[in-house]
Amino acid sequence: MQVHSGGPARSGDKESGARAVRLDAFGGPELLEVREVPEPQAGPGQVRVRVTAAGLNPMDWIITADADTAARFGLTLPTGFGTDYAGVVDQVGEGVTGFAPGDRVFGGALSRAVADFVVVDATGRTAADEVHHTPDGVDDRTAATLTIAGRTASAALAAVDPGPDDTVLIGGAGGGVGVFAVQLARIAGARVIGTGSAESADHLRGLGAEPVVYGDGLADRVRALAPDGITAAVDLHGTETVHVARELGVPDSRICTIAAQVDGVTAANGATAPPGALEEIAGLVADGTLRVPLAAAFPIEDVRRAAELQADRHVRGKIVIDL
Numbered sequence: 001m002q003v004h005s006g007g008p009a010r011s012g013d014k015e016s017g018a019r020a021v022r023l024d025a026f027g028g029p030e031l032l033e034v035r036e037v038p039e040p041q042a043g044p045g046q047v048r049v050r051v052t053a054a055g056l057n058p059m060d061w062i063i064t065a066d067a068d069t070a071a072r073f074g075l076t077l078p079t080g081f082g083t084d085y086a087g088v089v090d091q092v093g094e095g096v097t098g099f100a101p102g103d104r105v106f107g108g109a110l111s112r113a114v115a116d117f118v119v120v121d122a123t124g125r126t127a128a129d130e131v132h133h134t135p136d137g138v139d140d141r142t143a144a145t146l147t148i149a150g151r152t153a154s155a156a157l158a159a160v161d162p163g164p165d166d167t168v169l170i171g172g173a174g175g176g177v178g179v180f181a182v183q184l185a186r187i188a189g190a191r192v193i194g195t196g197s198a199e200s201a202d203h204l205r206g207l208g209a210e211p212v213v214y215g216d217g218l219a220d221r222v223r224a225l226a227p228d229g230i231t232a233a234v235d236l237h238g239t240e241t242v243h244v245a246r247e248l249g250v251p252d253s254r255i256c257t258i259a260a261q262v263d264g265v266t267a268a269n270g271a272t273a274p275p276g277a278l279e280e281i282a283g284l285v286a287d288g289t290l291r292v293p294l295a296a297a298f299p300i301e302d303v304r305r306a307a308e309l310q311a312d313r314h315v316r317g318k319i320v321i322d323l
Contacts (some may be wrong), residue, residue, distance in 0.1 A: 016036075017036040017037055017038055017039060018036070018037060018039045018115065018116035018117050019034055019036060019037075019115065019116045019154065019300060019323070020034075020035055020037045020112070020114070020115035020116065020117075021033065021034055021035075021080060021082065021114040021115065021303050022034075022035045022079070022080060022081075022299065023035070023064055023077070023078060023079050023080075023081065023082040024077060024078050024081075025077065026065060026066050026067050026069075026070050026077070026089055027063055027065065027066075028061070028065065028311075029303075029307035029308045029311060030060060030304060032081055032187040032303050032304050032307060034300055034301060034303065037115075039116075039117055040091060040117055040118070040119045041091065041119070042091040042096075042119055042242060043093050043094075043095040043119070043120055044093045044094040044095050045093055045094075045095050045096060045121060045123065046092075046093040046096070046120060046121060046122060047089050047091065047092050047093065047096060047099050047105075047119070047120060047122045047131055047156065047323060048089070048090055048091035048119045048121050049085065049087045049089055049090070049105055049107075049117065049119075049120065050087050050088050050090045050116065050117055051085045051086070051087040051113065051114075051115060051116060051117060051118055051323050052086060052087045052088065052144075052322070052323055053084045053085070053086045053140045053141045053143070053144035053297075053321065053322055053323065054084060054085050054086075054113040054114045054115075054140075054144055054323065055082075055084035055085075055086075055113075055144040055145040055146075055149075055318055055319070055320050055321075055323065056082060056084075056306060056307065056310045056318075056319045056320070057083065057084065057148040057149060057176055057178070057310070058068055058175075058193050058311070059083070059148060060081060060082050060083060060111070060175070060307070060310070061310065063075065063111060064079060064081060064111065065313045066236060067232075071230070073110065073111070074110075074232040075110075076104065076249035078304045079111055079112075080111050080113070080114065080115060081111060081112075081113075081114050081303070081307070082111065082113035082114035082321065083108050083109060083110050083111060083112075083113050083128060083147065083148055084106075084107075084108060084113055084144050084145060084146065084147045084148055084216050085106065085107060085108070085109055085113040085118055085144055085147075086104075086105070086106040086134060086140040086141070086143035086144035086195065087104075087105065087106075087118075087140065087323075088103065088104055088105070088112040088247050089101055089102065089103040089131075090102075090104055090117075092122070093122070096122045097122075097123065099122055099131065099133075103113075103133060104133070104134040104140070104143075105131050105132060105133055105134055105225075105280070106131075106132055106140075106143035106144060106146060106147065107120060107124070107130040107131040107132050107147055107278075108127055108128050108129065108130050108135050108147040108148065108270075109128070109129060110128030110129065113323075114300060114303060114321050115323075116323055118244055119162075125210075126270045126271075127147075127151055127270045127273070128270075129234045130147070130164050131177065132166065132278055132279060132320060133257050135282050135283060135285075136286065137285075137286040137287070137288075137302070138282055138285050138286050141294060141297060141320045141322070142292050142294070143236060143282070144256055144320055145176075145292050145294075145318040145320065146278060146281055146282060146285070146292070147270070147278060148176075148178050148237045148270055149176045149177045149179065149213070149318070150180050150273075150277065150278055150281040150282075151182075151270030151271075151273040151278060152177045152180075152258055152268065152269060152270045152273070153165075153177050153178075153179075153180035153184055154180070154184065154272070154273040154274060154277035154278075154280075154281065155186060155258075155268035155269060155270060155272040155273040155277070156181060156234045156256045156258055156268040156271075157181060157184050157188070157234065158191065158268070158273070158274050159234075159256040159266040159268050159272075160232040160233070160234060160254045160255065160256050161232075161254075161269070162185045162188045162189075162190035162232055163188055163189055163312045164188075164189030164190065165231070166185075166189075166190040166191065166231045166232050167191040167192075167193065167196070167229070167231055167232075167233070168185050168190045168191070168192050168193070168225050168230065168232045168233065168234065169189065169193050169194075169230045169232070169233040169234075169241055169242070169244065169245055169248075169250075170182055170185065170192055170193070170194045170195070170233070170234045170236065171195045171214065171233070171234065171235040171236055171240060171241025171242075171244075172195065172196070172214075172236035172237030172241075173192070173194025173195055173196055173204055173207070173209050173211075173236070173239075174196040174197075174200040174204055174207075174316050175236060175237070175315070176202050176315070176317075176318055177236050177258060178194065178207075178236050179292060179293060179317060179318070180209060180277075180281065180290070180292075181234055181236060182194055182204070182207040182208055182209045183207055183208060183288070183291070184281075186207075186208040186209075187236075187284065188292070190232075191210070191226075192208060192209040192210065192212065193209065193210045193211075193212055193225055193226060193230065193308070194207070194209030194211055194212070195211075195212055195213070195214040195218065195240075195241060196211055196212075196213070196214065197213065197214070197314070198213050200316060201206055203293070203316045203317075206293075210225060212225060213224060214240060215240075217225070218240065218241075218244050219244045219247050219248060219318060222244060222248060223248070224253065227278055228250060229284045230245065230248055230250060231250065231254065232245075232250060232254040232255070233245035233250050233254070233255045233256070233260070234255075234257075234258075235256070235257045235259070235260065236258055236259065237253070237259060238259060238260050239260045239262055241259070242255055242257060242260075242262050242265055252265050253266075256268050262319075283317060291318070292317070292318055293316065293317030293318065294317055294318055294320060295309075295315045295316055295317035295319055295320070296315070296319050296320075297308060297319070297320045297322055298319070298320075298321055298322065299321070299322055300321055300322070300323050303321060306319055
């Protein structure tokens with residue numbers, strides 16, 4: 001095997017290893033530990049990325065919360081944490097084309113992104129083991145927020161296919177996926193009504209949505225905002241938006257969920273995103289059409305605090321770990 005290195009190890013790293021977040025048991029953020037681990041090496045068809053930022057998502061703590069869920073994602077102990085990453089290629093394995101040491105990249109590395117290095121498949125065969133070139137004009141923190149949320153939002157919108165004649169109700173519009181879903185629906189020309197807390201109204205307006213408070217009476221509040229009705233709905237949190245959409249006459253074929261299963265309704269996830277979705281989203285960020293609000297950034301040593309904030313599920317924007 002031939003491995004091409006991008007240069008010496010990062011200043012401050014010990015020669016014998018690198019930092020990575022590890023869990024020795026499945027459970028909550030209190031179990032996250034920063035460890036020194038051997039530096040991974042790029043094998044054939046792989047690239048090694050020196051990570052500069054890792055973005056957090058609700059799925060990061062959900063899939064490591066218990067053994068049964070972890071097993072469904074193929075995770076065994078000890079395991080890492082986080083999936084979204086951005087950084088710089090510093091090794092390429094035999095047979096790799098299209099990437100070279102020094103290239104700025106972003107992508108997904110399932111439950112191992114919060115680390116100094118990740119090794120990923122250069123062909124990007126799966127959504128959780130992939131690498132993409134970071135466009136000029138997209139900083140690493142922003143690039144590290146795109147993969148999971150961007151793919152999921154793209155998949156959900158593809159399921160309902162919004163356009164200029166649509167009024168779309170998006171449940172949980174202020175969360176990490178909502179940031180993308182609202183803006184992508186608006187870019188498609190749709191009118192967007194987004195559910196959230198009363199305190200999130202300004203945040204939702206900033207994304208391009210008309211805010212409406214979730215909870216009892218939601219259907220009546222949506223009717224008041226859209227007396228001519230809504231034509232599509234995406235539920236990014238649970239099932240409340242699904243039930244309201246049905247009550248308002250939206251057919252199941254134009255309703256989508258990401259966090260719940262409802263008979264007759266499409267359930268989308270990042271793996272079902274259309275081909276090229278991430279590159280399209282990154283391009284929209286690069287040209288200023290789509291923006292990603294950053295709620296908070298933490299050093300890797302504060303990963304527990306970052307994960308606790310993410311698990312609270314009331315964050316407006318994305319959370320990033322700096323490495």
